[in-house]
Amino acid sequence: MAVNPPNLECRMYEAKYPEVDMAVMIQVKNIADMGAYVSLLEYNNIEGMILFSELSRRRIRSVSSLIKVGRQEPVMVLRVDKEKGYIDLSKRRVSEEDIQACEERYNKSKLVHSIMRHVAETMQLDLEDLYIHVGWPLYRKYGHAFEAFKVIVTDPDSVLNSLTREVREIGPDGQEVTRVVPAMTEQVKDALVRNIRRRMTPQPLKIRADIEMKCFQYDGVLHIKEQGIHVLNAAIKACTEAIDLHKGKLTVKEAPRAVSERDDKLLAEHMAKLRADNEEVSGDEETEEEEDTGMGEIDLDNAGVTE
Template identity: 60%
Template sequence: MSKISPPNSGCRMYEARFPEVDIPVMIQVKEILDVATHVALLEYNNIEGMIMLSDLSRRRIRSVGGLLKVGRIEPAIVLRVDADKGYIDLSKKQLTEEDKQVCEERYAKSKLVHSIMRHVSETMKIDLEDLYIHVGWPLYRKYGHAFEAFKCIVNDPDSVLKPLTRELRTIGADGRQVIKVVPAISEEVKEALVRKIRRQMTPKPVNLCAYIEMTCFEYDGVFHIKEAMRKAEAVSTKECPVKMKLVAAPLYVIITLTLAKEQGIKILNQAAAACMNSIEGHRGKLIIKESPRAVSEQGDKLLTEQKAYSELQKAEVSRDEDSGGEEDTGMGLVDLESISSFGIED
C-alpha cells in the first residue's frame, strides 16, 4: 500500500458517505438552540446533522435540557438526507427501543473496528481511508460487518486477508499501461493489523465464583465437608476447571476460570448442587450465599481482607478462652448476613 505524507487519520466507518433514511445512527450533541439541535454523526466522520425541536420527543417538552445535553452520545433515526447540500435531518421521537438496541450493538462493533484500523494507520504511517478502501469496506461487504471478519482473523488471518487484492497500474517499457493484481496490503501492514486484532479481540478468560455456607456437626464432619468439596471439584470440565476453597468457616467459595461465561455459571451451579447432595447425605447443611457471578480484582482484594479479619477474630477468641472467658460453641466466626458481594459484578 502506498504511503502518504502526512497520512489521513480521519475517515467514516462505512463505505457510504451518508446514512440511509430510516436507519438509526449514533450521534453526539454539539449545540442546542431554540428551534433545533446540531449533532455530529460519529459513524460518518462527524458530519453534521440536525434535530428539530418537534422531533425530540412524542411528549410535551418542558425543557430541552432534560432531553439533550451537549456532549451526550445516543442513537437517533435518519429522516432526510440531502447528499448534494450535505444536510441530514434526524429524529429522536421516531426512534424505537429496537432501533436503539440495533444501533448501540452496531456502533460498539464499528467503534472497535475503527480503533484497530486507526491504530494501524497511525503506526504504519498509511492513509486511513486507503486502508478502509482495500481492507475494511470489502470485509464489511463480504461478512456483513468487519467485526465478524476480525473475529475470524484471530485464528486464521490468511483465510480472510489473502483473498483481498488491489490493482496496481504501471507503465510498461512499450509505454502502455500495465495492470497488475497485488495483495491489498503489504506484509508489514498485514502483520501490524493481525497483531492489533489479536491483542484487542482474543477472548479473555473470566473469573467466576459462588459463595456457600456449609456445616456438618456429625462425627467426622470435617471429613464429610472435604468429601463434599471433592464432589464439587469433580464436576470440572476441560473448559471450566472447578476449585473449592475455604474462606472462613462456614463460608466457602467455588471458583472457575473460563472463556465461556454462561457455561462457567452452569458448571458452578452443578458443583454447588453436587456439594449439597454430598453434605446433606451426612446430615449436613449447605446454603448458597452468592449465586455464580464474575468477580473483579476489587472482589479478590476484599475477599483477602475479609479472610485476614476472620483470622484476627479467631486469635482474639483464642486469647479470651485462655483467660477463662466463656466458650464460643459456634462454628461461624463471620457475620454472614453483613457480608456484601465482595465487589462481585455482573
C-alpha cells in the same frame, strides 16, 4: 522538504451518508433556537440536526431533560440532502429495537475503526485508503468487518490473502498496464493481525461472591453448612448447563466446602498479594500510543455481553 502526515480521518462505512429510516449513533454538539446540532459518529462526524419537535412524542417541558451537549445516543434518520449536506434526525421516532441494533452495530464498528486507525497511524498510511482496500471489502463480504476480524484472530490468511488491489504501471513497451497485487504489504498485514489479536482475544475473567449466613436455631452451624453447600452445588450445575449451551466449559477447581475464619483470613491475604503483584506488573509495562479500550461492551460471539 516537509512531508505531510497521512490522513487519519475517515468514516466507518463505505457509504458517505446514512440511509433514511436508519438508526445512527450521534453526539450532541450544540443546542440552538430550533433544535440540536449533532455529529454522526459513524460518518466521520458530519453534522446533522434534531428539531425540538423531534425530541419527544410528549409535550416538552424541559429540553435539557431530553438532550444534553456531549451525550451519545441513537437517533433515526428522517431526511438526507446529499447536495447541501443536510441531515435531519429524530429522537422520538427511534424504537427500543432500533436503539439496541444501533448500539450493537456501533460498538463493533468503533472497535474496528480503532484498530484500523491505529494501524494507519503506526504504519504511516492513509486511513481511507486502508478502508478502501481492506476494511470496506470485508464489510461487503462478511456483513461487518468485525465478523472478519473474529476469523482473523485464528486464521488470518483465509481472510486477508483474498484481498487485492489494482495498480497501474508502465510496461516494457511503454504502454500502461494494470496489475493485480495484494491489498497490503506483509508489514501492514502483520501489524493488522497483531492489533486484531491484541484487541479481540478474550481475556480470562473470574467471578467471585462473598456471602455471610447466620442461623440461631439448634444445630444452626450444621444447617448453614449443609444448605450452603447444597445451594453452591446447584449454582455450579446451573452455570455448567448454561455455559455448555454456548460451547464453553466449566471446571470446578475446588468443590464447595465450609471454611473457618482462619481459612478466610488466609484467602484474603492471598487475594491481596495477587492484587499487589498485578499492580507491579502493570506498572512496569510500556503503554501503547493509543488508548486500548479492549472489546468494550462487545461479545465476540453475540456482541452483547458487558465489560
